[in-house]
Amino acid sequence: MEKKFLWVALGILAVVIIAVGIAGYVNRQNVAFDGSVISPAIEAPGITLTGSTGETVRLSDYRGKVVLVFFGYTSCPDECPATLAILRQVRADLGAEAAEVQVLLVTTDPAQDTPEQLANYLSAFDPAFIGLTGSGSDLEAVYRDYGVTVMEGGETHSTRVYVIDRDGKLGLTLPYGMTPDEILHDLRLLLGSG
Amino acid sequence: MAHTGESSALRLGLLVFLSLAVLTGVEFGLALFLNVWQLLLLVAVLKAGLVLYYYMHVYKLFKADDSPDHDSYAYKLATNRMGLWLFFISDSFIFGGLMLARINLLGLTRPELNQLLGLGVTSVLLLSSFFMNRAETAMAHDDRKQFLFSTAVTLTLGLLFLVGVVGVEWQIAPFGPGDGVQGAVFYSMTGFHAFHVLTGVIFLVIILRNGLRGRYSSEKHWGVEACTVYWHFVDVVWIFFYPALYLIGTML
Helix, strand or coil: CHHHHHHHHHHHHHHHHHHHHHHHHHHHHCCCCCCEEEEEEEECCCCEEEECCCCEEEHHHHCCCEEEEEEECCCCCCHHHHHHHHHHHHHHHHHHHHHHEEEEEEECCCCCCCHHHHHHHHHCCCCCCEEEECCHHHHHHHHHHHCCCECHHHCECCCCEEEECCCCEEEEEECCCCCHHHHHHHHHHHHCCC | CCCHHHHHHHHHHHHHHHHHHHHHHHHHHHHHHCCCHHHHHHHHHHHHHHHHHHHCCHHHHHCCCCCCCCCCHHHHHHHHHHHHHHHHHHHHHHHHHHHHHHHHHHCCEECCCCHHHHHHHHHHHHHHHHHHHHHHHHHHCCCHHHHHHHHHHHHHHHHHHHHHHHHHHHHHCCCCCCCHHHHHHHHHHHHHHHHHHHHHHHHHHHHHHHHHCCCCCCCCCHHHHHHHHHHHHHHHHHHHHHHHHHHCCEEC
């Protein structure tokens, strides 16, 4: 009876180990993001602009962190503040891991959005957010690389957040309307803590 | 030991308990590192299978007595067993309904609960199952001393489980029974289960009292068997409720 049971227990152990192995493998293969996946991920187009800190900011400065790039302007009435408020919430929920996530707002209205104006505006959300502005041609190049159309007065129909992983790869965008929990879920997967 | 059959049966009970303990540890680890509900379900099914076969002796149901003497103890025992299991099936519909409500209402989220306390009460209940099995095995071998001791330990652990769930978890939970869906789900599931544990505790008091009065023998101890199988049934329910409430999905 005991000998028989030991075989049963070994069988159960084998079943569990095999199942865990399969699940772990499958999990690694298709990580389920809530946002829109770009597969295969592309090399994120470079960004070199003037930051709201007054210094030159390059996207590559944040290699090793997850970068969220958003396009908007400070006098934007709807999507921009809504998105920034959600991103603030996400960073707050991330706790200590928030240091691994950098939010960049690229202005679509450089005439209005000076570095000071951007710093002022963003500090109302999260002082860690960085705003980016620059010359018209530098900004145009970034808009083009990210496929963002900008109309007169800074208005844009591009309300997505571009998510760049630790290796500088763009493999995920967050459409407007995602909840903080969904974004948190995706970021945790990218941070390797999901 | 005078009873070689008994010590071997007790060792088997210990092996089953150790396997259940390892599976519970695996379950907890899986929830932490690889939260895939299918895996947690698999582990729960395996645990339930072990309990059903080795602790609840479900196979005894199929050893119906076909002797023509309907007044014999063996015949009555077979029908009693059938009756008890029919009760389990009907009782399962209550727990199954609660489980379905939980799945529908909370999906892959779970209430905000104390993980350590959850693992603690689960361990207490598992340990009580181990002693319950010892009590029954002892009685089947006329070892009254071991029976009384193990029954008393089971009783104590059962009370400890109730204190852990109703006395502590209910008090420290950051939501009340009226606070939305998670409150409704959590308090009805743990409440129904705790009431069954309380019934089991009362049942244990009865067999302890009868045991002290020497009313059971190795041949005739249906009361002990019924109490044991009932206790393990309540444990099987918790095998599914524990991951459903504490482990699967993300915390609300």
